[in-house]
Amino acid sequence: MEIRIKKTNQSRLPHVDLSNIPFGRVFTDHMFIMDFDGEAWRNARIEPVDKLRIHPANLTLHYGQSIFEGMKAAKNEEGVPLLFRPEMHAKRLNASARRMCMPEIEEEFFIEAITQLVDLERRWIPDMDGSALYIRPLMFATDEFLGVAPSKKFTFLILTLPVGPYYTEPVKLLASDQYIRAAVGGVGEAKTAGNYAASLFPSELAQKQGFDQVLWLDGVEFKYIQEVGTMNIFFVIGNQIITPEPNGAILKGITRDSFITILRDWDLEVVERPVSIDEIVDAYDNGTLKEVFGSGTAAVAVNVKQITYKDSDLELDLSKASIADRLKQEISGIRHGSIDDTRDWIKPVLEQVQA
Numbered sequence: 611m612e613i614r615i616k617k618t619n620q621s622r623l624p625h626v627d628l629s630n631i632p633f634g635r636v637f638t639d640h641m642f643i644m645d646f647d648g649e650a651w652r653n654a655r656i657e658p659v660d661k662l663r664i665h666p667a668n669l670t671l672h673y674g675q676s677i678f679e680g681m682k683a684a685k686n687e688e689g690v691p692l693l694f695r696p697e698m699h700a701k702r703l704n705a706s707a708r709r710m711c712m713p714e715i716e717e718e719f720f721i722e723a724i725t726q727l728v729d730l731e732r733r734w735i736p737d738m739d740g741s742a743l744y745i746r747p748l749m750f751a752t753d754e755f756l757g758v759a760p761s762k763k764f765t766f767l768i769l770t771l772p773v774g775p776y777y778t779e780p781v782k783l784l785a786s787d788q789y790i791r792a793a794v795g796g797v798g799e800a801k802t803a804g805n806y807a808a809s810l811f812p813s814e815l816a817q818k819q820g821f822d823q824v825l826w827l828d829g830v831e832f833k834y835i836q837e838v839g840t841m842n843i844f845f846v847i848g849n850q851i852i853t854p855e856p857n858g859a860i861l862k863g864i865t866r867d868s869f870i871t872i873l874r875d876w877d878l879e880v881v882e883r884p885v886s887i888d889e890i891v892d893a894y895d896n897g898t899l900k901e902v903f904g905s906g907t908a909a910v911a912v913n914v915k916q917i918t919y920k921d922s923d924l925e926l927d928l929s930k931a932s933i934a935d936r937l938k939q940e941i942s943g944i945r946h947g948s949i950d951d952t953r954d955w956i957k958p959v960l961e962q963v964q965a
């Protein structure tokens with residue numbers, strides 16, 4: 611399918627300070643958008659970002675049939691934007707689509723759409739080290755009908771946003787024994803809107819108590835650790851690095867997968883298995899818990915400085931933490947092209963569209 615391009619005649623770029631961008635609020639000039647008419651994706655186009663007209667009975671607004679992705683393009687030394695593992699994001703979008711009764715998108719076309727949009731918006735990618743273009747693909751139902759049934763029509767769009775170096779302070783987590791994010795058999799493995807809506811209230815409660823985020827436990831026994839916010843989680847216990855095994859309730863992060871691969875390439879032992887919160891408390895008590903960190907596209911790796919569970923406050927000694935830092939440097943280096951891409955994770959966006 612050909613992608614029609616309608617360019618803005620008034621770029622907002624001259625009015626944007628790329629060295630100081632609030633995350634999530636500044637969009638580039640254009641978006642990719644196409645429609646599914648019940649049979650096929652049609653009318654693929656890149657056009658100026660604008661408001662959408664939505665009918666009040668739009669199915670997404672009422673029943674949440676909506677999925678998304680989050681990825682980044684960073685520039686290398688020569689200024690070429692590099693996509694990081696775009697085919698993995700295409701596969702995960704399609705896995706989310708299947709779970710939510712939505713149409714899939716051909717992997718190559720998904721990558722082509724992103725490539726053309728990033729190509730057109732390349733001037734929006736900040737030069738500063740650690741900066742990038744955040745890419746947000748989104749698919750949602752567009753039928754206008756009040757009934758709980760899968761939509762026949764959908765819209766798929768891609769927004770791009772310049773983002774600065776994303777540094778996060780080490781975080782304090784509250785392991786909740788009251789609220790859950792997702793249960794086995796539910797939609798926790800899909801990047802679908804409702805999961806994030808479900809997390810808002812417990813996260814707000816945790817924040818009022820002085821925590822940064824909730825550490826989610828399983829929905830049956832409140833025992834096994836799942837993940838945190840929009841990050842997967844890793845524990846360094848003794849000489850092992852342990853991360854919860856995806857069981858259908860955990861989002862399968864692409865950063866998670868990259869970390870596991872890199873750690874094994876470094877000859878470190880990584881184990882994917884169920885991890886209970888009691889095991890973490892015990893490891894803390896007997897001094898073998900060395901480091902805890904989260905993984906995700908936005909911040910890459912975030913150190914955890916405290917986990918609170920019931921009456922236990924586990925305060926982690928960050929001077930012992932080194933693995934998260936090493937991983938962050940490795941992934942950032944690969945994404946920016948300063949470390950050799952030996953695993954074929956990088957796809958450069960060469961100049962095609964007429965600027």
Ligand SMILES: *Cc1c(COP(=O)(O)O)cnc(C)c1O
Pocket residue numbers: 680801837839840841842861862863864865866905906907908
């Ligand atoms: C997106 C996301 C992650 C991290 O996935 P990455 O592909 O590494 O960015 C983890 N957990 C949740 C709930 C997410 O939405």
